[in-house]
Amino acid sequence: MRRLLPQALVVAALAGGTSAFVAQDKAVRLSVDGHARTLHTYADDVAELLADEDVAVSPHDIVAPAPGQPLTSGAEIAVRYGRPVTLTVDGERRRVWTTADTVDGALRQLGVRADGAYLSASRSAAITRRGLDLDVRTRRTVTFLADGRAHTIRTNAATIGEALTTAGLTLRGHDTTSVPQDSFPRDGQTVTVMRITGSREIRETPVPFPTIRRADPTLFKGTQLVAREGRPGTLRTIYKVRTVNGVRQKPRKVRSETVRAPLARIVRVGTMTPPTAVAGADRLNWQAMARCESGGRPGAVDSSGRYGGLYQLDRQTWQALGGHGTPQDAPPAEQTYRAKKLYVQRGSAPWPHCGQKLRQ
Numbered sequence: 001m002r003r004l005l006p007q008a009l010v011v012a013a014l015a016g017g018t019s020a021f022v023a024q025d026k027a028v029r030l031s032v033d034g035h036a037r038t039l040h041t042y043a044d045d046v047a048e049l050l051a052d053e054d055v056a057v058s059p060h061d062i063v064a065p066a067p068g069q070p071l072t073s074g075a076e077i078a079v080r081y082g083r084p085v086t087l088t089v090d091g092e093r094r095r096v097w098t099t100a101d102t103v104d105g106a107l108r109q110l111g112v113r114a115d116g117a118y119l120s121a122s123r124s125a126a127i128t129r130r131g132l133d134l135d136v137r138t139r140r141t142v143t144f145l146a147d148g149r150a151h152t153i154r155t156n157a158a159t160i161g162e163a164l165t166t167a168g169l170t171l172r173g174h175d176t177t178s179v180p181q182d183s184f185p186r187d188g189q190t191v192t193v194m195r196i197t198g199s200r201e202i203r204e205t206p207v208p209f210p211t212i213r214r215a216d217p218t219l220f221k222g223t224q225l226v227a228r229e230g231r232p233g234t235l236r237t238i239y240k241v242r243t244v245n246g247v248r249q250k251p252r253k254v255r256s257e258t259v260r261a262p263l264a265r266i267v268r269v270g271t272m273t274p275p276t277a278v279a280g281a282d283r284l285n286w287q288a289m290a291r292c293e294s295g296g297r298p299g300a301v302d303s304s305g306r307y308g309g310l311y312q313l314d315r316q317t318w319q320a321l322g323g324h325g326t327p328q329d330a331p332p333a334e335q336t337y338r339a340k341k342l343y344v345q346r347g348s349a350p351w352p353h354c355g356q357k358l359r360q
Contacts, residue, residue, distance in 0.1 A: 027074065028073070029075070030053065031079065032079045033079065041071065046063065046065055046068070046071060046077055047068060049071060057079060057081075060082025060084075061099070082099055083132070084132075085133075087110070087112070088134070088135045089137075090140070098127070101126060103127065106134070107123070113138070116156070117136050117156055118158075137157070140186065143190045144190075145192045160182070160191060164177065169193060173197070177193055178191055179191055194245055195244070195246075198242050200254075202237070204236050205237070206232040207234065208262065209230035209232050211265045214269065216269060220274035222334070223329070223334065225329075226268075228264075230262070230265030231263035233258060233260045233261045233262035234260040236256065237253060239254060240253075281341075286336050289358050290336075292354035293312045294311070296310065299328045299329075300312070308327050309330065310335045313342070315327075321338040321341050323338050
């Protein structure tokens, strides 16, 4: 009896442990992305089962029941992997995740209405776990204003240029649109087609000439003589002129070029101090005679245009006395000085009417 009792206890213990081990075995059905299989597991919860089966999941995946749920025999566990989709809908780009494995399923899951839309991939195209770039362009209403009328179309074009072609409109020469042709057409957008014609316009304008003054010690102070007349130059400017839909636009300057350079005017400016004394004529009343001849006006010129200045001398006489230009252009002191010299030469004869005033 003493020898049989320990053996009996060992057999009983083994029998009880085997029953408990068998009781923990569970038959479950595991579906991973639609691929299902039935298996036996001793895992206590969903997470342990997935770890045992080397099924890695991320926050973008769907696991039902949740990983923390306990397992029971006959349970069904489904795993749907998330797939990244770079989705561009009517020009708006975003990155989303979907557990659908086809384009059609992803569109339904993401709530994208794509009836009549352009799709960059077919609806039946598969989406792998690496993801997919999907461009969706819905049908939009775009109106083109061209040639005096409106052209309204429904289009899923990617650019204004494509929509323009769909509308049967052609751009010629410098024609353009009110928005960039590579921009995305928006629903309800109105685009103006601008018919543009271009031409050149040439304008010539005078360029004023400068005046150069040069000191001349051979001329009395106050005397200015034009040594060379100035001549204006010519500037040619080329403009580009556009007409948009029949309306002339403000000309745009293209370039300017000098056709003829201006020629400077040169003026000799006297710097010599004129003498005033002339022996034999200083004590005469020159002011009285000047009043008689010219009213005392240094720039006076008679009606014939031949005689000028305070003492109404002609040009030939004036220059014979050493003057330059005309007497009326000389300062009063010089006019009196040269009149005195004339008097010394010829007396009062050059002034038959007013000469008598010299002795008053």
